[in-house]
Amino acid sequence: MARTTPPRPFAPEVLFPALAAHRGTTTRLHPRPGEPAVTDSHVGGPLLWPADAPWPVCTHPHPRDRGRRPQDIRLERFLGEFWLRGGGRPAGEEKQELLRALQDEYEVAGLEDTEPIPLLGVAQFHRRDIPDLPAGPDGCDLLQLFWCPFDRHGETGYGMHVDLRWQRSHEVTDPITRQPEPEVVGYDGYVPEPCVLHPEQVTTYQYGGLLPSELEAAITGWERQPGLQGGARPCYQYELSIPPGWRIGGFASWHVTDPYPMDCASCGQAMALVLTVDSSEWDGGTYSWIPLEDGPSARELMEGTPTKVTVGRWGELNVFGCPADPAHPPRWSVQ
Ligand SMILES: [Zn+2]
Numbered sequence: 001m002a003r004t005t006p007p008r009p010f011a012p013e014v015l016f017p018a019l020a021a022h023r024g025t026t027t028r029l030h031p032r033p034g035e036p037a038v039t040d041s042h043v044g045g046p047l048l049w050p051a052d053a054p055w056p057v058c059t060h061p062h063p064r065d066r067g068r069r070p071q072d073i074r075l076e077r078f079l080g081e082f083w084l085r086g087g088g089r090p091a092g093e094e095k096q097e098l099l100r101a102l103q104d105e106y107e108v109a110g111l112e113d114t115e116p117i118p119l120l121g122v123a124q125f126h127r128r129d130i131p132d133l134p135a136g137p138d139g140c141d142l143l144q145l146f147w148c149p150f151d152r153h154g155e156t157g158y159g160m161h162v163d164l165r166w167q168r169s170h171e172v173t174d175p176i177t178r179q180p181e182p183e184v185v186g187y188d189g190y191v192p193e194p195c196v197l198h199p200e201q202v203t204t205y206q207y208g209g210l211l212p213s214e215l216e217a218a219i220t221g222w223e224r225q226p227g228l229q230g231g232a233r234p235c236y237q238y239e240l241s242i243p244p245g246w247r248i249g250g251f252a253s254w255h256v257t258d259p260y261p262m263d264c265a266s267c268g269q270a271m272a273l274v275l276t277v278d279s280s281e282w283d284g285g286t287y288s289w290i291p292l293e294d295g296p297s298a299r300e301l302m303e304g305t306p307t308k309v310t311v312g313r314w315g316e317l318n319v320f321g322c323p324a325d326p327a328h329p330p331r332w333s334v335q
C-alpha cells in the first residue's frame with residue numbers, strides 16, 4: 001500500500017513567497033513491519049552483501065564485551081506485541097520472569113577492547129526506489145547503512161559509529177546468506193526490526209535557523225499569533241519544513257545543537273544530507289504528517305515506532321555525504 005502525506009495545514013509559499021528559494025525535496029521512507037527480501041530496499045532486513053567481501057567491523061578501541069544479545073531483544077519485542085494483542089497468556093509471574101531473563105546482560109569472555117566486532121547491518125536503499133538518493137561512486141546504485149552496537153566513539157567517548165557502503169546491485173549475484181552479528185549490543189535501540197518501505201517524495205524547506213534572518217524573523221512572528229479558532233499555534237518546524245520519520249535527502253534539523261558546518265574531512269566541501277534515521281515516524285508535535293492510509297487511529301496505536309530503532313535521546317541521526325565524491329567518508333549529527 002502506498003503512503004500519502006496529507007496536505008500541509010498552511011501553504012508555506014503563500015505565506016512566505018521567499019521560501020521558494022529554500023525549497024527542496026525529501027523522500028519519506030515510511031517503514032512498516034514486514035518481511036523484506038534481500039533485493040528490496042528496507043530497514044532491518046537481509047542486506048545484498050557479496051558473500052566474498054569482508055563484513056564491516058568496528059575497530060575503535062572501546063569495551064565491547066558486555067551487553068544484551070540481539071536475539072533476546074527481538075524475542076522480548078515479539079512477546080511484548082504478542083501478549084499485548086492477547087494471544088496466549090502465561091501466568092503473570094511466569095511472563096514477568098521470562099521478560100526479565102530476556103533483559104539480562106551477557107559477557108563475552110576474552111573479547112578485548114580493540115578486537116573487531118561486526119557492525120549491525122541496519123538498512124539498504126536502491127536508487128531505483130528512492131528519487132532523492134544521490135548517485136554512488138563508480139556507478140553504485142545501492143546504499144547500505146551499518147553502525148556499531150555501542151555508544152563509545154568520537155571526542156566525547158559516547159558517540160555513535162556509522163558506516164555507509166555502496167554496491168552495484170547487479171554485480172552482487174551471490175549475496176551472503178548468514179549475516180554476521182555482534183554477540184552482544186550496548187543498546188537495544190540499535191537493533192532494527194525488519195520493515196518494508198513505501199517511499200514517497202515530498203516538498204521540504206530549509207531548517208528555520210538556516211534561513212536568511214529576515215525570513216526567519218517573519219516566520220517566528222507568524223508563529224506567535226494565536227491559533228485559528230483557539231487551536232494550537234502554527235509551527236514552521238514541525239508542520240511545514242521538515243517531515244518526521246526515516247527519510248532520504250532534503251534538509252537536516254538542528255533543533256538540539258543549533259546548526260554547525262558539516263564539511264567533508266577529505267576535501268573540505270560542504271556536505272549534503274543523505275539520510276535521516278528517526279526514533280519515531282510521528283509524535284505529539286507531528287501528527288499532521290501521518291499518512292492518509294494509516295488513518296486517525298495511528299496516533300493511539302503506537303504505530304509511530306515501526307523500526308524500534310532509537311537514536312540519541314529519542315532523537316534523529318542525520319548522515320551527510322560529500323557531493324563532490326560520494327566515496328568520501330560520511331559525517332553525522334545526532335539531534
Ligand atoms: Zn564501536
Ligand SMILES: [Zn+2]
Pocket residue numbers: 264265266267268269322323324325328
Ligand atoms: Zn569530499
